[in-house]
Amino acid sequence: MSGVRVLVGTRKGGFILTSDGKRDSWNVTGPHFGGWEIYHIKGSPVDSNRIYASQSSGWFGQVIQRSNDGGQTWEPAGNQFAYDGVPGTHQWYDGTPHPWEFKRVWHLEPSLADPDVVYAGVEDAALFRSTDGAKTWHELPGLRGHGTGSKWTPGAGGLCLHTILQDPTNASRMFIAISAAGAFRTDDSGQSWKAITKGLHSQYIPDPTAEVGHCVHRLGMHRSRPDVLYMQKHWDVLRSDNAGDLWHEVSGNLPTDFGFVIDVHAHEPETIYVVPIKSDSEHFPPEGRLRVYRSRTGGNEWEPLSKGLPQENCYVNVLRDAMSVDTLDPCGIYFGTTGGQVYGSADAGDSWKPIVRDLPAVLSVEVQTLS
Amino acid sequence: MIRVALPQHLQTLARVGAEVEVDVSGSVTQRAVLDALESRYPVLRGTIRDQATFKRRAFVRFYACEEDLSHDPPDTPLPDAVVRGSEPFLIIGALAGG
Numbered sequence: 001m002s003g004v005r006v007l008v009g010t011r012k013g014g015f016i017l018t019s020d021g022k023r024d025s026w027n028v029t030g031p032h033f034g035g036w037e038i039y040h041i042k043g044s045p046v047d048s049n050r051i052y053a054s055q056s057s058g059w060f061g062q063v064i065q066r067s068n069d070g071g072q073t074w075e076p077a078g079n080q081f082a083y084d085g086v087p088g089t090h091q092w093y094d095g096t097p098h099p100w101e102f103k104r105v106w107h108l109e110p111s112l113a114d115p116d117v118v119y120a121g122v123e124d125a126a127l128f129r130s131t132d133g134a135k136t137w138h139e140l141p142g143l144r145g146h147g148t149g150s151k152w153t154p155g156a157g158g159l160c161l162h163t164i165l166q167d168p169t170n171a172s173r174m175f176i177a178i179s180a181a182g183a184f185r186t187d188d189s190g191q192s193w194k195a196i197t198k199g200l201h202s203q204y205i206p207d208p209t210a211e212v213g214h215c216v217h218r219l220g221m222h223r224s225r226p227d228v229l230y231m232q233k234h235w236d237v238l239r240s241d242n243a244g245d246l247w248h249e250v251s252g253n254l255p256t257d258f259g260f261v262i263d264v265h266a267h268e269p270e271t272i273y274v275v276p277i278k279s280d281s282e283h284f285p286p287e288g289r290l291r292v293y294r295s296r297t298g299g300n301e302w303e304p305l306s307k308g309l310p311q312e313n314c315y316v317n318v319l320r321d322a323m324s325v326d327t328l329d330p331c332g333i334y335f336g337t338t339g340g341q342v343y344g345s346a347d348a349g350d351s352w353k354p355i356v357r358d359l360p361a362v363l364s365v366e367v368q369t370l371s
Numbered sequence: 372m373i374r375v376a377l378p379q380h381l382q383t384l385a386r387v388g389a390e391v392e393v394d395v396s397g398s399v400t401q402r403a404v405l406d407a408l409e410s411r412y413p414v415l416r417g418t419i420r421d422q423a424t425f426k427r428r429a430f431v432r433f434y435a436c437e438e439d440l441s442h443d444p445p446d447t448p449l450p451d452a453v454v455r456g457s458e459p460f461l462i463i464g465a466l467a468g469g
Contacts, residue, residue: 035380059430059464060380060418076384076414080422 196244250299336362
């Protein structure tokens with residue numbers, strides 16, 4: 001019988017929510033690694049029992065955990081993230097050069113083909129890869145060597161590499177995004193990278209159309225059409241139909257085009273979801289009403305989805321890695337809030353229910369569809 | 372044997388109790404104790420000091436015999452009571468936050 005496993009990272013531990021294919025009744029385990037910040041937990045797409053977790057603490061640094069039994073038990077893996085060669089400098093908030101310093105792993109992206117291969121997006125921004133199940137890590141230095149690295153500046157949350165998308169049709173192609181450097185693509189397995197920011201316009205940087213400096217919050221892709229990318233930028237929702245070579249805005253009738261998450265329906269490549277947030281200084285939903293917006297046209301035309309979500313006095317945020325979808329039919333959509341709620345929809349967003357209400361602030365939500 | 376007291380999160384990570392014992396050959400210093408600790412519990416590498424520079428993490432403190440040894444050079448001999456095993460070498464997660 002099919003089912004789903006929702007992997008939730010929070011400020012104070014990880015939680016695993018499981019249900020059968022009806023997605024009506026849920027079992028909750030955790031906190032795993034209680035007291036630690038769990039930025040991200042994600043399972044291998046080729047071995048659902050293999051799960052990786054990023055565990056970190058301002059006191060005790062970075063730990064990577066690995067499970068081989070679907071999250072029932074965990075073992076610490078390798079936690080040494082050494083930049084390749086002399087790290088050099090990026091730009092600090094005040095415009096001065098600042099040495100690259102490893103702080104934490106924001107995002108773990110298991111390979112589409114091999115459960116022992118996993119990518120890590122880290123702060124200060126760099127991409128690492130492990131080919132031995134997270135025991136050892138090696139930087140793919142071509143990204144920081146792009147030539148613009150010295151101009152990269154941290155966003156409010158740090159200079160973080162938070163999004164990693166693998167092209168399921170082309171093992172050499174990958175997309176990443178960095179706050180606040182922008183988005184990049186490799187076509188040679190990470191040896192070299194191209195900034196894919198043409199068409200972006202960001203008024204908060206001196207040159208609004210510069211090659212780097214855009215605060216990209218999240219990228220989304222449907223695996224059947226990897227050349228079509230969606231982006232939630234600091235402001236603006238955008239779309240590219242040519243693998244990022246050119247973007248155009250599809251914010252359309254959204255009440256605000258600021259936000260963090262963006263995701264794509266598992267079976268409908270033109271159906272996308274965002275959670276509009278009032279502004280970059282307020283970080284809560286407009287009018288205190290939590291609404292997911294869905295477009296069935298790949299952007300521009302959006303409908304609010306509010307059934308089952310709080311429609312008054314709601315002032316939570318939904319962070320960039322905190323939305324995911326399952327592959328059941330109808331498609332399930334899940335997101336977590338900084339107020340500790342994880343909401344699920346078993347009907348592609350038409351209606352929502354809280355799975356849990358009182359977790360620590362949710363940093364990430366990932367879903368495994370189990371057969 | 373040198374007694375080392377660990378903060379709760381590192382106890383959980385290393386799957387040990389509040390205090391562990393490590394064998395140190397030669398001069399008993401911060402560096403020697405941490406080397407022995409990380410050798411016996413590799414999962415603690417990087418959680419107390421940086422793996423490359425061996426610099427103490429900012430919010431970790433070292434105490435012994437009611438003294439704060441955090442800023443002592445890493446090769447300074449530890450107090451006799453720690454060497455004899457009558458007092459533990461304390462690794463502390465510094466108080467931070469409200």
